[in-house]
Amino acid sequence: MSKLLSSIDFTKVFTPHVLLEAVKVIAIIVIGFLLVRLTAAVVRRVVAKNLSERTKMILQKSIVYIGVVIIVIAALSEIGVKLSALLGAAGVVGIAVGIASQTSLGNIISGLFLVSEKTFVIGDVISVGDKTGVIHAIDPLSIKLRTFDNLLIRIPNQTIITSEVTNITRFPIRRMDLSLGVGYSSDLAKVQEVLLSIARENPLVLEEPAPLFVYNSFAESSINLTFGVWFFKDDYLALRNSLFQSIKERFDEEGIEIPFPQRTISVMASGAGGIDGAGGAAVGSKADAGSPGRVGTKARGAGRLRKRARPGDAAEA
Amino acid sequence: MKEKKISSLAELWDREVPFAEGECRLWRLGPCRFWIERREGEWRIAFEDAAPEAPGRSRPARAAAEIAAGVSAMPPGDLAWLRFITGSGEEILIRPALPDRPVIVRPRSPVAILPGRSARFFVRIPTWVSIIAASGERRTMLIQRPVVRLSNTWFGEPDNGELCYAFASPLAASPAETMPTPFTVVCPITIRNETAGPLDFQRLCVRVQYLSLYAGAENLATNEVVFHFHGADQSSQITFHEEPPDFERDVRRISGPQVSPSKNLIQKSFEYIKSLTTY
Numbered sequence: 014m015s016k017l018l019s020s021i022d023f024t025k026v027f028t029p030h031v032l033l034e035a036v037k038v039i040a041i042i043v044i045g046f047l048l049v050r051l052t053a054a055v056v057r058r059v060v061a062k063n064l065s066e067r068t069k070m071i072l073q074k075s076i077v078y079i080g081v082v083i084i085v086i087a088a089l090s091e092i093g094v095k096l097s098a099l100l101g102a103a104g105v106v107g108i109a110v111g112i113a114s115q116t117s118l119g120n121i122i123s124g125l126f127l128v129s130e131k132t133f134v135i136g137d138v139i140s141v142g143d144k145t146g147v148i149h150a151i152d153p154l155s156i157k158l159r160t161f162d163n164l165l166i167r168i169p170n171q172t173i174i175t176s177e178v179t180n181i182t183r184f185p186i187r188r189m190d191l192s193l194g195v196g197y198s199s200d201l202a203k204v205q206e207v208l209l210s211i212a213r214e215n216p217l218v219l220e221e222p223a224p225l226f227v228y229n230s231f232a233e234s235s236i237n238l239t240f241g242v243w244f245f246k247d248d249y250l251a252l253r254n255s256l257f258q259s260i261k262e263r264f265d266e267e268g269i270e271i272p273f274p275q276r277t278i279s280v281m282a283s284g285a286g287g288i289d290g291a292g293g294a295a296v297g298s299k300a301d302a303g304s305p306g307r308v309g310t311k312a313r314g315a316g317r318l319r320k321r322a323r324p325g326d327a328a329e330a
Numbered sequence: 331m332k333e334k335k336i337s338s339l340a341e342l343w344d345r346e347v348p349f350a351e352g353e354c355r356l357w358r359l360g361p362c363r364f365w366i367e368r369r370e371g372e373w374r375i376a377f378e379d380a381a382p383e384a385p386g387r388s389r390p391a392r393a394a395a396e397i398a399a400g401v402s403a404m405p406p407g408d409l410a411w412l413r414f415i416t417g418s419g420e421e422i423l424i425r426p427a428l429p430d431r432p433v434i435v436r437p438r439s440p441v442a443i444l445p446g447r448s449a450r451f452f453v454r455i456p457t458w459v460s461i462i463a464a465s466g467e468r469r470t471m472l473i474q475r476p477v478v479r480l481s482n483t484w485f486g487e488p489d490n491g492e493l494c495y496a497f498a499s500p501l502a503a504s505p506a507e508t509m510p511t512p513f514t515v516v517c518p519i520t521i522r523n524e525t526a527g528p529l530d531f532q533r534l535c536v537r538v539q540y541l542s543l544y545a546g547a548e549n550l551a552t553n554e555v556v557f558h559f560h561g562a563d564q565s566s567q568i569t570f571h572e573e574p575p576d577f578e579r580d581v582r583r584i585s586g587p588q589v590s591p592s593k594n595l596i597q598k599s600f601e602y603i604k605s606l607t608t609y
């Protein structure tokens with residue numbers, strides 16, 4: 014190594030001309046980078062004042078990438094590299110890279126479409142597939158979501174553009190729909206009045222638009238209904254928790270039951286001795302909309318026993 | 331605890347109350363109770379949250395008898411105290427304030443104003459309370475809270491409207507008909523129907539941020555608002571009178587508008603039919 018170094022005549026390598034060229038190249042790089050950063054900052058602050066955060070970011074990054082290419086070309090030109098040959102080689106490399114980076118290009122182009130659509134901005138809460146989170150960053154290739162349990166999810170722009178995206182916080186007010194079931198023995202008019210009074214008494218529920226109350230179905234164990242209240246988007250958690258508490262408390266006070274799935278088990282015996290009767294027994298079951306808490310047995314004819322069962326009663330039955 | 335009966339607004343509002351170190355005093359304004367305690371270099375304030383005022387209820391607040399202004403009292407032990415480190419200060423100023431959002435007034439009974447006619451109404455709006463630390467000439471706002479917690483409501487389209495407070499109030503013909511309490515403000519409203527058809531509205535948006543607040547001999551009051559109704563599909567022209575309310579005597583101004591209004595504000599002010607109740 015020392016022999017190699019001693020064989021080099023540094024006075025011939027580092028001639029004043031070479032040193033001058035080196036200074037020029039360094040100056041081009043340093044000044045070029047400063048100019049690029051300055052231009053990007055000015056464009057972001059002044060020119061792009063009325064643009065969205067996403068557009069500003071893409072504009073800024075485009076300026077930086079183009080600037081870097083110009084700086085590299087200028088520096089190479091300064092040290093005497095023939096650009097025509099280089100560009101020819103770059104063309105070939107470009108085709109190869111282009112083929113290899115089809116996905117990336119697709120993402121960039123998808124990103125441009127997303128920008129023009131203005132479906133969301135940084136800070137919005139969106140759902141893509143089964144992922145929900147706050148938009149943390151919008152980049153040329155992807156968007157980054159911060160989930161509510163503080164995970165970062167990267168979703169490629171191409172996925173976004175081909176998926177159904179729900180912007181949860183786009184509009185200032187939303188409706189919270191609660192699906193409820195009440196027992197068949199409940200007074201439905203009372204149920205409606207109780208729910209509407211819960212909405213009236215909760216200050217987070219918007220008085221207008223008015224709450225929605227609609228019956229949905231006569232289900233196996235309950236009469237199902239939808240109770241929807243409008244709220245300001247920032248009040249989601251506070252409202253949801255307070256509503257659940259209020260509904261449970263008021264339903265308990267008013268004796269309105271929220272039934273859970275129930276099943277009536279009929280034990281049929283051929284003899285007259287009930288379930289222990291001689292002659293064997295047939296056991297059947299069918300869905301029943303009976304009320305919880307009314308667990309009991311009822312003999313229906315000789316040898317047939319009907320029991321309303323609830324979870325935990327299996328051993329009893 | 332001994333509560334003192336309030337005989338005039340001046341005893342309750344805008345009065346500097348001196349505190350000895352370690353002293354605790356109670357204010358009770360209908361449904362709202364709060365304690366203020368002075369400690370070395372700091373103020374401690376605790377609120378007891380009242381049940382919210384449901385918009386459908388007719389009673390604006392509790393009776394005026396349930397009022398106490400700065401009586402010495404020990405607070406219950408389970409209150410959450412807010413601490414304000416102010417350094418110095420021996421006095422507290424309790425001042426009324428207007429709500430921080432527009433208030434939607436829903437008349438209890440329908441009102442129709444015929445074409446070319448105008449009507450003057452008085453509505454009552456619950457105040458907020460400002461707690462201000464006073465030290466010589468210096469005033470430092472510590473906190474503002476509503477005396478009556480009003481329900482939220484939305485005024486306008488679901489994608490483009492305003493978050494407001496809802497309040498059911500009669501459109502009274504005189505301030506005396508509005509169930510006076512020391513913690514509600516009388517707002518005089520004039521509506522001019524400048525269309526060829528009748529004006530039959532369900533809700534009226536009072537943008538209190540443009541109003542000044544005055545204390546009179548009997549009522550807290552605002553300056554007058556005039557709505558010029560030009561049609562259901564057009565925004566209304568709103569004019570705010572700069573003069574103090576003419577129905578009160580011994581009027582003094584407590585605060586100016588939170589937002590300076592332009593001379594003629596054009597904004598949507600009336601709502602007629604519910605449009606968002608469908609599935």
